[in-house]
Amino acid sequence: MQGIHLISNGRLTEKELDFVARNMELLDFFHLREKKKTAQEIADLADRLMDTDVPRERIIINDRVDVAHVKRCGGAQLAYHSLTIANVKACFPHLLVGKSVHSLAEALDAEQQGADYLLYGHIFPSNSKRGAEPRGVAALAELTRNVSLPVIAIGGIHTSNVHQVLAAGANGIAIMSGIWDAEDPVKALKHYRDVFDKVEGGVV
């Protein structure tokens, strides 16, 4: 699960679908996180991505494990309100199961239940979590020291702080507003990719 995860913004349009299709070589995973859409709408979005050659194993579906299964996507991302990790791993053993966690205790519980990776945040102040206190990189470092699962950091991650996040032991970064709110999303994504690869490669 290492790398750059782009999370959809809940109001994915034609334009954004096209952006993902055209730029998948700069991304490692794309998460369809469209909470207000129906199963059929999410399945259609997955179909359209796969029709434009986005590899199905790099598409992660938020919450709707049934959609991930019938569309043979790479995995499902579970939240506190989703089916349990244990249930999903037992009944859909071929799916990668990610769990969204907000504390070390939740991370340890998810690891014990059999999650394949964790999404932890939010790390920095973020537009999508306005008002809530960010966890910070020290808490991220403590978490990565205490779990053996891959940890993807989320929340307020910009090219200027990618090095901090990876130095704290994260295996990947998840981005939302850093791309969707960018004036030039392609340029922004290229910049993320460039910085991520340089830090991972030990250049920075």
Place this chain on the structure above:
Amino acid sequence: MQGIHLISNGRLTEKELDFVARNMELLDFFHLREKKKTAQEIADLADRLMDTDVPRERIIINDRVDVAHVKRCGGAQLAYHSLTIANVKACFPHLLVGKSVHSLAEALDAEQQGADYLLYGHIFPSNSKRGAEPRGVAALAELTRNVSLPVIAIGGIHTSNVHQVLAAGANGIAIMSGIWDAEDPVKALKHYRDVFDKVEGGVV
């Protein structure tokens, strides 16, 4: 799928859960149709029903095929916004798949896709479909003549019109407000059971 199907009202409480658990011998199937609840909440409701000895194969889950699968319920009820019947049958072959249809064309399509039964309505004016034109028993009869799947009739079905619905070829009836809005739901359900069994048995 023959018999009496009770559909949850979207705001299932402790009291109603208890009602189902205590009266399952009067019902053939119970549908968890709680559209605003999360996967975890629906799974918890299914667990609680099974904890009170409601047979899992007589529990049908609306839309959330993943919940039906992990909780090993009898089936899943699909609507126009759900995953396709073909996808669900291919990937969850052990689940009974019901489709909610509103016309003969939709019924024929559902049959061709491999549905196990149809839920058709609304037949009579109904509190939950106020304003929309009911389909009527003539259309029900036309539908049952043209499909070979079991058809469960829904919408405004009362003890006074059960005989019309079954005479039109329906294999079962689905009830919502006839129970949930009844002054004495146990008495109402007993009355439905009595009438249904008498009509089916050729007594009436």
